[in-house]
Amino acid sequence: MADQVTDRAPSDPQPPDGDRRRDPLSMLFQPGAWRIEKRLVVRPWHEFVTLVAALVAAVAIIAGLVLVIGKSPADSFAALYNGAFGTRESTLETLVQATPLILTGLAAAIAFRAGIWNIGGEGQFFAGVMGTWFVYDLWGGLPAPLLFVLMFISAAVAGAAWASVASGLLVRYGTNEILTTVMLNFVILYILSYLLAGPWQSPDTFYYQTQRMADTTYLPRFFSVSRLHWGFAIALLAALVVYWLIRRTTLGYEIRGIGSNVVASRYKGIRVGTVTLATMAISGALAGIAGFGELLGLHHRVQLDIAEGIGFTGIIIALVARLHPLGVIVAAILFGALVNGSTAMQYETGIPKALVFVIEGTTLALVLIAAIVSRYRIRKTG
Amino acid sequence: MEEFFTSAVIVGIFWATLRIATPLLLAALGELVCESSGILNLSLEGTMTMGAFAGFYVANETGSTVAGLVAAGLGGAFLSLIMALMTVTAKVNQVVAGLALNILGLGLAFFWYRSIYEAEGSIDIPTVETMAAPWEFFPIPWLTILALVMVPVVWVFLYRTKYGLELRSVGHNPEACDMRGVGIISRQYVAVVFGGVMAGLAGSFLSLGSTGLFFPDIISGRGWIALAIVIFGNWRATWVLVGSLLFGFLEATQLALQASDVDLPYQLLLALPFVLTIVALVFNRSRSNVPLSLTIPYHRGER
Numbered sequence: 153m154a155d156q157v158t159d160r161a162p163s164d165p166q167p168p169d170g171d172r173r174r175d176p177l178s179m180l181f182q183p184g185a186w187r188i189e190k191r192l193v194v195r196p197w198h199e200f201v202t203l204v205a206a207l208v209a210a211v212a213i214i215a216g217l218v219l220v221i222g223k224s225p226a227d228s229f230a231a232l233y234n235g236a237f238g239t240r241e242s243t244l245e246t247l248v249q250a251t252p253l254i255l256t257g258l259a260a261a262i263a264f265r266a267g268i269w270n271i272g273g274e275g276q277f278f279a280g281v282m283g284t285w286f287v288y289d290l291w292g293g294l295p296a297p298l299l300f301v302l303m304f305i306s307a308a309v310a311g312a313a314w315a316s317v318a319s320g321l322l323v324r325y326g327t328n329e330i331l332t333t334v335m336l337n338f339v340i341l342y343i344l345s346y347l348l349a350g351p352w353q354s355p356d357t358f359y360y361q362t363q364r365m366a367d368t369t370y371l372p373r374f375f376s377v378s379r380l381h382w383g384f385a386i387a388l389l390a391a392l393v394v395y396w397l398i399r400r401t402t403l404g405y406e407i408r409g410i411g412s413n414v415v416a417s418r419y420k421g422i423r424v425g426t427v428t429l430a431t432m433a434i435s436g437a438l439a440g441i442a443g444f445g446e447l448l449g450l451h452h453r454v455q456l457d458i459a460e461g462i463g464f465t466g467i468i469i470a471l472v473a474r475l476h477p478l479g480v481i482v483a484a485i486l487f488g489a490l491v492n493g494s495t496a497m498q499y500e501t502g503i504p505k506a507l508v509f510v511i512e513g514t515t516l517a518l519v520l521i522a523a524i525v526s527r528y529r530i531r532k533t534g
Numbered sequence: 535m536e537e538f539f540t541s542a543v544i545v546g547i548f549w550a551t552l553r554i555a556t557p558l559l560l561a562a563l564g565e566l567v568c569e570s571s572g573i574l575n576l577s578l579e580g581t582m583t584m585g586a587f588a589g590f591y592v593a594n595e596t597g598s599t600v601a602g603l604v605a606a607g608l609g610g611a612f613l614s615l616i617m618a619l620m621t622v623t624a625k626v627n628q629v630v631a632g633l634a635l636n637i638l639g640l641g642l643a644f645f646w647y648r649s650i651y652e653a654e655g656s657i658d659i660p661t662v663e664t665m666a667a668p669w670e671f672f673p674i675p676w677l678t679i680l681a682l683v684m685v686p687v688v689w690v691f692l693y694r695t696k697y698g699l700e701l702r703s704v705g706h707n708p709e710a711c712d713m714r715g716v717g718i719i720s721r722q723y724v725a726v727v728f729g730g731v732m733a734g735l736a737g738s739f740l741s742l743g744s745t746g747l748f749f750p751d752i753i754s755g756r757g758w759i760a761l762a763i764v765i766f767g768n769w770r771a772t773w774v775l776v777g778s779l780l781f782g783f784l785e786a787t788q789l790a791l792q793a794s795d796v797d798l799p800y801q802l803l804l805a806l807p808f809v810l811t812i813v814a815l816v817f818n819r820s821r822s823n824v825p826l827s828l829t830i831p832y833h834r835g836e837r
Contacts, residue, residue, distance in 0.1 A: 217645070221649040269629055271629065271633075321812070321815075321816060325815075325816050325819055326819060327812070327815045327816055327819065328815070328824075330574075330629055330829070331761075331765050331811075331815060332812055332815065334576075334758060334761070334762075335762060335808040335809075335811050335812050336808070336812070338755065338758065338805065338808045339805050339808045339809060342801040342802075342804045342805035342808075343801070343805065345801045345804075346799045346801040346802070349799070349801070350799070464633060464636075464637075467630075467633055468633065468634070468637070471630055503649070504644065504645050504648030504649050505648075506640075506641050506644030506645040506647075506648055506750075507641070507645050508641070509637050509638070509640055509641025509642075509644065509645070510638060510641035510642055510645050511641075512634075512637050512638075512641070513634050513635065513636075513637040513638025513639075513641050513642075514638060516630075516634040516637070517616065517620060517631070517634045517635065517638065520620065520624075520626040520627075520630060520631065520634065521619075521620060521624045521626060523626075524624045524625055524626055525624065
């Protein structure tokens with residue numbers, strides 16, 4: 153083990169021992185005395201301990217912030233929890249919030265598995281919304297089952313097509329997909345803005361919105377007391393399909409292959425370009441389906457604020473879930489709970505809803521750092 | 535169409551271009567230096583919001599716009615210091631870290647703003663005095679002058695100083711720098727924090743420089759546009775200036791169009807910067823100036 157050997161030459165003057173004992177802090181930073189080194193094996197409990205430490209730190213920081221504005225952290229956390237899971241209705245509403253996040257989380261997870269940084273979930277979500285409305289606008293009179301199928305397919309295809317702009321440029325010209333997907337988010341937003349100001353605008357309003365869709369196109373709801381709609385079932389099904397796809401199919405194997413080592417995959421005969429295009433198409437389709445569900449399950453009319461950051465939150469969810477399709481469900485429900493609980497928290501305690509963003513940002517930052525820290529250890533040498 | 539090209543409209547577009555380009559230019563120059571060292575900071579939007587709020591809050595409390603400006607810089611520096619801690623020291627994926635800090639920056643600014651100004655139930659949100667222009671006959675704002683001056687400063691720094699050369703080398707080939715004894719960590723910290731200060735100042739232009747107001751949606755995508763400008767400008771200071779002015783001009787024209795009765799969809803002009811950026815990415819690919827180690831964390835002794 154080469155890293156245990158101190159790199160101090162024997163002739164180097166040794167620091168006097170007296171100094172070390174006097175100042176513990178300088179002892180810590182004494183070169184050769186303590187060193188940070190990579191673990192040879194990272195065990196699950198290393199990861200677990202650092203994760204718990206990160207979460208404790210996050211809770212402490214948030215609690216501190218709540219204290220600073222003169223509120224009680226315990227009360228606010230309780231209000232947040234009760235708002236999210238306190239009653240049957242609030243629990244169901246949490247699932248409503250989680251529904252699109254599962255799908256955009258899956259969209260991000262499958263792309264990231266392939267090492268493709270699809271930041272365009274937000275734009276692909278819009279594409280799905282637009283694809284759904286496009287079919288409704290054109291053939292709204294069709295019988296309901298056929299219309300649903302057409303709208304679903306159109307949403308998925310639109311999302312996939314918008315994602316394929318970025319992956320096409322990546323495969324053909326090698327343009328960085330992080331940068332292109334970020335740009336494309338804005339391009340589609342302005343396209344939608346144009347459509348909502350003109351061809352698609354509801355004739356009875358000046359707002360940028362379409363007409364309300366006919367009742368027959370509403371996604372059925374599970375319970376009369378809640379807004380929870382079939383979109384949730386679609387999302388769960390999608391998670392299972394993505395899990396199966398990644399773990400059990402050739403394409404899934406190739407996706408994981410190009411995600412871990414492009415060069416080796418190419419030598420093995422995997423067509424990296426084709427797999428890239430396929431992955432991005434699937435990723436975009438998932439985000440598009442999220443748009444389908446939100447439009448037909450909740451909003452029933454196209455508006456510019458229909459996404460509310462769902463695409464970006466999906467990226468965070470995918471990472472918190474460590475890119476695991478089933479983990480995405482859990483992470484999405486947690487994030488849905490935060491969004492849902494925050495409204496109740498603001499109402500009951502007067503703490504601004506925006507605290508949720510701080511919770512998300514702080515937790516994510518610390519969890520990310522923890523994942524790296526768990527790979528290292530501090531050892532005393534010499 | 536002819537009525538549109540009156541001198542009043544053209545003069546209006548000129549001033550609006552400068553006004554809109556200022557925060558874009560400030561943020562983009564900071565991001566240019568940051569990316570030159572190999573760190574992609576996607577959290578510009580959040581950093582600018584932090585700057586805008588910190589500047590507004592301090593200016594409102596102290597009554598001094600200059601103090602607000604300093605606070606805006608510090609606010610930006612604070613968030614970018616976390617960015618540096620995550621990406622340079624902990625070597626977290628830069629895209630992810632940027633997105634996390636975007637949310638954190640926006641969240642902190644919104645949270646403080648709501649708890650300070652709206653929890654008391656007051657609807658009269660205070661306004662602060664904006665930074666006056668130094669000359670009356672040519673009312674070009676102070677921060678615009680600063681932004682324009684920063685263009686040659688950043689260019690000289692990156693291309694005519696030893697430190698700038700080393701900083702760019704770190705962005706291209708950290709292994710070689712490490713071997714030559716050029717400290718990577720310190721240079722990346724300097725670059726990231728410089729970018730944060732610039733983004734903070736850029737944000738403060740919106741709250742302190744032009745409106746004297748703060749509201750949660752104040753940045754509304756300008757951070758992302760600044761990011762696009764760096765790419766559009768192919769990572770060169772002069773082209774960043776061109777990009778900022780061009781994108782500023784497009785938005786200014788768009789505003790003038792909306793006010794007039796010219797029948798041209800203004801969304802076209804708003805989407806154009808992003809389309810142009812993608813086009814520039816494709817066309818510049820053979821002579822791209824992109825730092826070769828952008829987004830790739832450097833681990834000593836690993837390949």
